[in-house]
Amino acid sequence: MFKIYKYVLPNGLIIIFNKDKYLKNSAVFNILYKVGSKDENFNKTGIAHLFEHLMFCGSKNITDYDHIVSNIGGINNAFTSQDYTNYYIELPNNKIETAFYTESDRMCNLNITKDKLDIQKKVVIEEFKQIYFDKPYGLSDSIILDMAYDKYQSYKWNVIGKNIDHIYSISIFDIKEWYKKYYNPNNAIISIVGNYDIHYIYELSYKWFNKIENNFFSNKKVVKKNINKKLNVVKKQYSKIINNTVYKIWNIDERLSKNFYMMHLFAELLSGDKSSKLYQSLVINKNMFLNIDAYIIESIDCGLFVIEGKIYNNIKLDHANIVISNEIINIIKNGFNNFEIKKVQNQTELRILFNQMNIIERAFELSLFEMMGNYELYNKEIDNYNQITSENICECAKKFIKDNNCSTLYYIKNE
Amino acid sequence: MNNKILLPEHYPLQNGSNIFAFFINNTSITKIDLIFYNCYNDGNTFLINKCLKDLILLGFKNHSSTDIYRLINYYGINTYIENYKEYIIITFYFIDRYINNVLYIMNILLSSASFLQNDLNKYKYQSIYNLYNKALYPEYLSKLNRKKIFFGKKTFYGYTIQLKDMINLSRKDIFTYYDNIINNKNCNIIITSNENNYNLVQKLKLFFEKISYGNNTLIKNLIFDINSAPIDKYHIKNDNIQSILSMGKIININYLHEDYPKLIFVNTILGGYFNSRLMMSLREKMKYTYDITSNLYSFKNFSTILIYCFLNKHYTKKSIAIIYNEINKIINSKICDEELNKVKKYIYSQYINSLDYPFNFSNYFKRFLSIKDYNKYYTNFENTINGIKKEEIQIIAQKYLYGKYYEIII
Numbered sequence: 001m002f003k004i005y006k007y008v009l010p011n012g013l014i015i016i017f018n019k020d021k022y023l024k025n026s027a028v029f030n031i032l033y034k035v036g037s038k039d040e041n042f043n044k045t046g047i048a049h050l051f052e053h054l055m056f057c058g059s060k061n062i063t064d065y066d067h068i069v070s071n072i073g074g075i076n077n078a079f080t081s082q083d084y085t086n087y088y089i090e091l092p093n094n095k096i097e098t099a100f101y102t103e104s105d106r107m108c109n110l111n112i113t114k115d116k117l118d119i120q121k122k123v124v125i126e127e128f129k130q131i132y133f134d135k136p137y138g139l140s141d142s143i144i145l146d147m148a149y150d151k152y153q154s155y156k157w158n159v160i161g162k163n164i165d166h167i168y169s170i171s172i173f174d175i176k177e178w179y180k181k182y183y184n185p186n187n188a189i190i191s192i193v194g195n196y197d198i199h200y201i202y203e204l205s206y207k208w209f210n211k212i213e214n215n216f217f218s219n220k221k222v223v224k225k226n227i228n229k230k231l232n233v234v235k236k237q238y239s240k241i242i243n244n245t246v247y248k249i250w251n252i253d254e255r256l257s258k259n260f261y262m263m264h265l266f267a268e269l270l271s272g273d274k275s276s277k278l279y280q281s282l283v284i285n286k287n288m289f290l291n292i293d294a295y296i297i298e299s300i301d302c303g304l305f306v307i308e309g310k311i312y313n314n315i316k317l318d319h320a321n322i323v324i325s326n327e328i329i330n331i332i333k334n335g336f337n338n339f340e341i342k343k344v345q346n347q348t349e350l351r352i353l354f355n356q357m358n359i360i361e362r363a364f365e366l367s368l369f370e371m372m373g374n375y376e377l378y379n380k381e382i383d384n385y386n387q388i389t390s391e392n393i394c395e396c397a398k399k400f401i402k403d404n405n406c407s408t409l410y411y412i413k414n415e
Numbered sequence: 416m417n418n419k420i421l422l423p424e425h426y427p428l429q430n431g432s433n434i435f436a437f438f439i440n441n442t443s444i445t446k447i448d449l450i451f452y453n454c455y456n457d458g459n460t461f462l463i464n465k466c467l468k469d470l471i472l473l474g475f476k477n478h479s480s481t482d483i484y485r486l487i488n489y490y491g492i493n494t495y496i497e498n499y500k501e502y503i504i505i506t507f508y509f510i511d512r513y514i515n516n517v518l519y520i521m522n523i524l525l526s527s528a529s530f531l532q533n534d535l536n537k538y539k540y541q542s543i544y545n546l547y548n549k550a551l552y553p554e555y556l557s558k559l560n561r562k563k564i565f566f567g568k569k570t571f572y573g574y575t576i577q578l579k580d581m582i583n584l585s586r587k588d589i590f591t592y593y594d595n596i597i598n599n600k601n602c603n604i605i606i607t608s609n610e611n612n613y614n615l616v617q618k619l620k621l622f623f624e625k626i627s628y629g630n631n632t633l634i635k636n637l638i639f640d641i642n643s644a645p646i647d648k649y650h651i652k653n654d655n656i657q658s659i660l661s662m663g664k665i666i667n668i669n670y671l672h673e674d675y676p677k678l679i680f681v682n683t684i685l686g687g688y689f690n691s692r693l694m695m696s697l698r699e700k701m702k703y704t705y706d707i708t709s710n711l712y713s714f715k716n717f718s719t720i721l722i723y724c725f726l727n728k729h730y731t732k733k734s735i736a737i738i739y740n741e742i743n744k745i746i747n748s749k750i751c752d753e754e755l756n757k758v759k760k761y762i763y764s765q766y767i768n769s770l771d772y773p774f775n776f777s778n779y780f781k782r783f784l785s786i787k788d789y790n791k792y793y794t795n796f797e798n799t800i801n802g803i804k805k806e807e808i809q810i811i812a813q814k815y816l817y818g819k820y821y822e823i824i825i
Contacts, residue, residue: 022440024771026771070760070761073760073764073765073768075689075768090768091764092768123702123704126702126703126704126705126725127705127706129725130705130725134553135552135553136551136552241548242544242547243544272488273487273488274480274481274484275481275484275488290544310548339485339489342489346488346513347491347493349491350493350508350509350510353510354444357441357772
């Protein structure tokens, strides 16, 4: 259980502080902006991520952000999701004020120019190519999101952007508007992990952030999809694969719902390890699949539950699809014994404890939980999983695992 | 700043193993590393090393592989295997309250493996498919060819797994491997646990003292003749949108050499951090890549420098010229004070911050098991960080960066 403090500056900026007395040398400063790719317009995507790159290109008082951070011995990085954009610095504990200074400067004084934008567009396009092209199954994520979410749901595209043309089309005006709209104190959460006096952190926060004014902003919430859609099967052909693959995708609830925790354990129970039910049945006993994997694509407002099965080439995709469906229905019907439930709960506990030891991860998650509703929930994650029973999981799975909530993708080898 | 490198308590065991125990104050997870040195120089050893994570669970005298998977996962144990050419490390992470169950499982894993034929057949069948699948990934192709080109395909370091190795793999091969390598005379054990877990460590000590597994220890001295390494250029053409470039060379010192910490500086300046020269020129200035790194790896009697990036394929040749240009700049001119200070602070902080991660003490230590004076390495490292001069950077660059580099383009 971590001791965590929270306070809010008059301009709405939230500061979460975890005092860790065991940290002798280092500290982490994390700042999360409540803006991600879901806040983009569907015909101009990729701004959230491109903007993240521009945050490293200098502000009024800091021409070279990375230089300042390296110069104090810090490391920094950032990542963008559908729901947020997160920046962090791990640095020597006696240099924490530098993080306050640099982050406050780029929150209100970012220096955006067309030249910088053009450079970062080209860098991001190379990143786009690196992630999606030339790799077997590289495009599957984009297709899954596009199939599973409706037109009005802005989780429908990849964070980096729907395509390269969208990235090219982003203008300096778009970028400036984005900054003005979303990079404000009341749309940000700072979290700090370090061995400091709380008053010192408060003083620094006040000194560096209190004078920054807010602009209007409104965050988008992604509305949940209604179950009851037409049967949705898409076939895509690619030359760079060996095994045909079937993806089955079901829409599920928001990240903090009880149903999310249940579906997460359900995924672990199906394929978390080689003794799991789905793996044993389809890979070992039926010998139809080279591999089978169940996992969740985690989004704050409404996520996805995915089963991905790579099949041997003598098996027909339609047949594989039916076998997966029948097997899951059967598993839900028969439920899980206590041993299986305890197994996935223990694995989850170890994973959470392990993540908490990493201070970069801890600082980020504190901001994330605060964004989702309450930083205190961070300390309750293990309990949330440990309270779940087999009955809970099966009831929950019955609710979501339905044909009228399912999209199916056949990723087929182009002969 | 507390820059004291933590030293382990050492318990030599009568059966030939050694235990090194780190007691730390901020964890409720215990970590055990079992380190085995490799000793053979043939296809089977490469293959079994590479596949050990799966092979180690292929059935036991009284338990099927599924039973063991079930048990391991029931107790939330995370097993992790690192395959290096020179040694392999089997790591167990677990929640402290399950120590007795972990010992039971470790006993089965180490001393009653029987590699059931059915399980092995199934595994081979899946693995052959996986090899075909992997070969479609350009990064994998790049890695395979890099090893071959770098070290020569017939050497221990350059050998890559062939399909025929997988087809021919037998239970006998695995038993032989186990006898020779997964062997308590060939094992060093590092335990990292909470400082209040003295009793837990004593329990582990008793366990490892009693357990006996493996028969022989046939350690061959694996010395790679660096003069045998070919310098070559290799280009696989395909219709991909990007190219993958690997450039590198072998360097005739390893981490024990007094120049090594200085070489870390040279590598960091070239391509070892975000502000590196290669990042600045190829990403920020030319926009040919999203990311470029140069990496320094140390082996038993040599090191390698590897420069690696995905590139806009229309600028591959131009990028190679730019990389050579950056290498030559480090060789031919002194770096400025500002850059030196920045790199000093960066390297020092990386090191010092890493000491706040409880498991890093054992992560560092396991590389240095063969060094008697482990602390001396870090004293040398810290002295270098504090005292290195720009003239020394240039001398080290001239000494080790100069010369031809192999180039692999996929």
